[in-house]
Amino acid sequence: MKILFKNARILTMKDENIIFANLVVKDNRIAYIGKDYSKYAPFDREIECNGNLLMPGFKNAHAHSAMVFLRGKADDVPLQEWLFDVVFPHEANLQPKDVYYLNKVAYLEYLTSGITAVFDHYFYPSEMARASEEFGMRSTFLVMPDETKYPMQYISDVYHKYNDNKDSLVRVRIGFHAEYTADDATFDRAMRIVEELKSPFFTHISETEKEVRECIERHGMEPAKYIYEKGLFKYGGGAYHCVHFTDEEARIFKENGLYVVTCPCSNAKLASGVAPLMKYYGMGMNIAMGTDGPASNNGLDMFKEMYLAASLNKLECKDAKAIPAFEFLKMATVNSAKAMGLDEADVLEEGKLADIIMIDLTQPNMQPLNNIVTNLVYSGNKQNVVLTMIDGKILYENGKFFLKENLEDIYRNAQIVTDRLERDTKNKK
Amino acid sequence: MKILFKNARILTMKDENIIFANLVVKDNRIAYIGKDYSKYAPFDREIECNGNLLMPGFKNAHAHSAMVFLRGKADDVPLQEWLFDVVFPHEANLQPKDVYYLNKVAYLEYLTSGITAVFDHYFYPSEMARASEEFGMRSTFLVMPDETKYPMQYISDVYHKYNDNKDSLVRVRIGFHAEYTADDATFDRAMRIVEELKSPFFTHISETEKEVRECIERHGMEPAKYIYEKGLFKYGGGAYHCVHFTDEEARIFKENGLYVVTCPCSNAKLASGVAPLMKYYGMGMNIAMGTDGPASNNGLDMFKEMYLAASLNKLECKDAKAIPAFEFLKMATVNSAKAMGLDEADVLEEGKLADIIMIDLTQPNMQPLNNIVTNLVYSGNKQNVVLTMIDGKILYENGKFFLKENLEDIYRNAQIVTDRLERDTKNKK
Numbered sequence A, B: 001m002k003i004l005f006k007n008a009r010i011l012t013m014k015d016e017n018i019i020f021a022n023l024v025v026k027d028n029r030i031a032y033i034g035k036d037y038s039k040y041a042p043f044d045r046e047i048e049c050n051g052n053l054l055m056p057g058f059k060n061a062h063a064h065s066a067m068v069f070l071r072g073k074a075d076d077v078p079l080q081e082w083l084f085d086v087v088f089p090h091e092a093n094l095q096p097k098d099v100y101y102l103n104k105v106a107y108l109e110y111l112t113s114g115i116t117a118v119f120d121h122y123f124y125p126s127e128m129a130r131a132s133e134e135f136g137m138r139s140t141f142l143v144m145p146d147e148t149k150y151p152m153q154y155i156s157d158v159y160h161k162y163n164d165n166k167d168s169l170v171r172v173r174i175g176f177h178a179e180y181t182a183d184d185a186t187f188d189r190a191m192r193i194v195e196e197l198k199s200p201f202f203t204h205i206s207e208t209e210k211e212v213r214e215c216i217e218r219h220g221m222e223p224a225k226y227i228y229e230k231g232l233f234k235y236g237g238g239a240y241h242c243v244h245f246t247d248e249e250a251r252i253f254k255e256n257g258l259y260v261v262t263c264p265c266s267n268a269k270l271a272s273g274v275a276p277l278m279k280y281y282g283m284g285m286n287i288a289m290g291t292d293g294p295a296s297n298n299g300l301d302m303f304k305e306m307y308l309a310a311s312l313n314k315l316e317c318k319d320a321k322a323i324p325a326f327e328f329l330k331m332a333t334v335n336s337a338k339a340m341g342l343d344e345a346d347v348l349e350e351g352k353l354a355d356i357i358m359i360d361l362t363q364p365n366m367q368p369l370n371n372i373v374t375n376l377v378y379s380g381n382k383q384n385v386v387l388t389m390i391d392g393k394i395l396y397e398n399g400k401f402f403l404k405e406n407l408e409d410i411y412r413n414a415q416i417v418t419d420r421l422e423r424d425t426k427n428k429k
Helices: A065-070 A079-091 A096-113 A125-135 A152-163 A184-197 A209-219 A223-229 A247-255 A264-269 A277-282 A302-317 A325-339 A372-378 A407-428 B065-070 B079-091 B096-113 B125-135 B152-163 B184-197 B209-219 B223-229 B247-255 B264-269 B277-282 B302-317 B325-339 B372-378 B407-428
Strands: A002-011 A018-026 A029-034 A045-048 A053-056 A058-063 A115-120 A138-143 A170-178 A201-205 A237-241 A259-262 A286-289 A356-359 A385-390 A393-397 B002-011 B018-026 B029-034 B045-048 B053-056 B058-063 B115-120 B138-143 B170-178 B201-205 B237-241 B259-262 B286-289 B356-359 B385-390 B393-397
Touching: A002 A356, A002 A372, A053 A325, A058 A096, A058 A259, A058 A286, A058 A325, A065 A079, A065 A096, A065 A407, A079 A407, A096 A115, A096 A125, A096 A385, A096 A393, A096 A407, A115 A325, A115 A385, A125 A138, A125 A152, A125 A170, A138 A152, A152 A170, A152 A184, A170 A184, A201 A223, A209 A223, A223 A247, A259 A325, A264 A302, A264 B302, A277 A286, A277 A302, A286 A302, A286 A325, A302 A325, A302 A372, A302 B264, A302 B302, A325 A372, B002 B356, B002 B372, B053 B325, B058 B096, B058 B259, B058 B286, B058 B325, B065 B079, B065 B096, B065 B115, B065 B407, B079 B407, B096 B115, B096 B125, B096 B385, B096 B393, B096 B407, B115 B325, B115 B385, B125 B138, B125 B152, B125 B170, B138 B152, B152 B170, B152 B184, B170 B184, B201 B223, B209 B223, B223 B247, B247 B277, B259 B325, B264 B302, B277 B286, B277 B302, B286 B302, B286 B325, B302 B325, B302 B372, B325 B372
Parallel strands: A002 A045, A002 A053, A058 A115, A115 A138, A138 A170, A170 A201, A201 A237, A237 A259, A259 A286, B002 B045, B002 B053, B058 B115, B115 B138, B138 B170, B170 B201, B201 B237, B237 B259, B259 B286
Antiparallel strands: A002 A018, A018 A029, A053 A356, A356 A385, A385 A393, B002 B018, B018 B029, B053 B356, B356 B385, B385 B393
C-alpha cells in the first residue's frame, strides 16, 4: 500500500522549521520526504494537501481510556473524594470485557484530536491489547503487579508477547497506581518484576499535596524519592503529574533521565495544582504530556493540554515569555513518544512509522499564516485535524471514521457497559 | 422563510433542563418550540437533528476582531510590552477599510466556534458595521470619544442609526480603551456623550496589577472606582477583565448592576492574572465572558474560555467544587447577551431572535451522554458545532460556510492588509 501526500507543509518536529515537500507512506512507514516522488509511483492513493500541514500525531502519555464511562458522572469534586467515593466503587464492578468496549470510545476521540498513540494505565491488559489491535490504535500500557489479577508469570508473558513483536501496535511497561495505594507486598512484587524484565517503571506521583504529606508521614520522605530509593526506576520510566516535586525529587528525575508526564487539564479541574514546568524545563528535564482520563479532564485533546500548560506556566511565573510555544509541541509529540517507548514514531523522517496527522490551515483560527507553530499551540484546535493516520492507515478523515467497526456499535456497547456499571454500583450501596 | 429543526434536544438556557422537542424558525425569530409543529407547515427546509442539541449561540462579550492581523506576531510577550511595542505601532498604520477586511476573518472563526454575536472594541465604527451587516454577524461595538477620529456629532449619529433600528444586526455602546490611555479631555468627552445618549459605558479595567498601581498614583484610587466616581457608569455598562478588583470595586459593580466581562485565556496568556470569579459569583455579580482579541488569546473560542474559567477558578480556590458548570454556560451565552444589549437573543424561546447553534452529541467527546451540561463545559469543543444560525440564517453547517462572499477572497484580502501593515510598520522604525 503506497500513499502520496502531495504539496504539504511539513513540520517534522526534528526542529521548528516547516518545509514544503511531498511525503510517501509505504505500508506502515514513511518511505520518502522530498520534492521528487516519481520513483515511488504508482500510488494506491494520492492526497492533495494544498499546503496544509503534516506533522507527527500527538502521543497522549497518560490516560485511563476506559474511564469514559465516568465522564460527566462526578464533575466538580476534589481528587480524593472523587477517587474513593466515585471511581473506586464503580471500578469494583468492572469486568475485563468492559475495558475492551470502553477503550474504543476513547480511541475514537483520540482520532478526532490527532492523537495517534496512548499510554494507558488501567486494568485488564489483554482486553486493552485486543481493543488496541482491533481498532488500529497504537498504545503502550502499564501492567500492574497485582497478585490477584495478574500473577507474575502472566505479566512476564504479556510483556514479552508485545515488546518482542516489532510489528505489534502494543507496547508494555510495568507500573502501579500510586505509592498511596501500594502496600509493601506490592512494592516487592513490582521490584521483582522490574528487575526480571528490566522494564521502565511508571506511576502517579505528587498529584496532590495531601498525597505528598501522607507519604512523608508513612515513609519519612516524598513519594518520588521513596520510589526511587526503593529501586523501581532502575531501568528508567517516569511519573504522571509531578505537581509538587521538591528540588531533590526534580534532580533525581533529571539525573536519571526519568519522564515527568504533565497533565495540566486534569490537575486544574481537580484543583490539584500547577506543575512547575518552567523549573523542569530550565533544568533540562524530560517533559512529556498527557490528558489523564476522561473522568477528570474531561476532553481527550492535546491542543487543550498544550494551551493550558503554556498559559498556566505564564500565570504561575507571572511571565508571558515563560516556555517557548515549540517546546509544548515537543512535549505533546516527540517527548511523549520517547516516554512511551515509541522512538520509531517520534518525528517525520524516512524509515519512521507513519503516525501522521494533517492540520487544516485554511480554517480561520490558523489565519493569517504569520506563525504556524505558535498558532498550533495558542489558537489551534482539534477541529483543525482533518486526517489521522496510524501505522500507515488512515483511520479518520474529514470528520469521518474508517474502521472495521461502525460508530453506532461502539457507542451502543459502551452505553450498555456504562448503564450496567451504574446499576451494579447503586445496588451495592 | 421557515425552517424546522426536528427531533432535537434543546437547552433553552432559561434553566439547566434539556427538553426533547422541535423548533420552528420563521424569518429571523423562533416561532415555536414544542411537539406539534404541523400548523407551521410547509417549511422551506426541514433539518433532522437526530437528538443533537440546539442551544443559544455563544456571545463573545469582549473582542478586538480586527486584530487577527497580529495573530502569532508577538506571542510570549507581557501585556505592556506587547501593547506599546507591537500593537500600538502596527495600529498607527491601520486604515478604516482594513478593519472591514480583517473583521471578516474573525467572523468566520466565530461561526466555527458557535459564536453568534461579538462585542467589538476597535476603531472605525462604520467599517465594523459594514462588515457585520454584509457578513451577517450580529455585533455590538463601542464607539470611542476620540476627538480626531470621531467628533461628537458622528458618535451621536452612529449611535442612533443602529440602536434605533430594531432590525439592524448592529448595536452601539460608548467606551474608551482604558483609564491609562485616556486623558482628562477624553474623560470629559466620554462623560458628555454618555449623558447625551444615556448609553451604558464599557472599558478595560484592572487587567494588570501595573495598571491599578499607576492609576492609584495618578488619581489616588483604583480604576473601577475612579471611573465610577467620574460618573461614566451612570447608565450602566461594565468592564473587560476585572482581574484585580478591590472588594469596594466589586461592591460598586454589584450594586450598580455592572458587568464583569471575564477573558480568562487572554489573562493567562499575557500572564495578567486570574479574575476571582468565585468571589464575584458568590456576590451575585453579573459575569459575562469574552475571548479578547486574536493577538492575545489567540483562538476565538468560547469552549476554551469556559474550560479555562472553570479550571482556573478551581485551582485558585483549591476547590474542585467551585462554580457549577452550568454557570459558565450562562456567562458565555445569556449573561454576555445581556451585557451586549441583546436581550432578544439570550435564550431559546418563542419570539426571541433565531441565533442558534447545533452541537453534535454523536462525537466521541460527548459520549456517553451522562451529563450534557458538564460535557459542554469540560469536554465540549468547537468541533462539536455543526450548525451556526444568526438572525434566522444558517451561515455555517457541517464545516462549510454559506456566505455572500467566498472564503478565499476573505483570506486574500486580509493577507494583503496584514502584509501592508507589516511593511508600513517596519518602514517607520
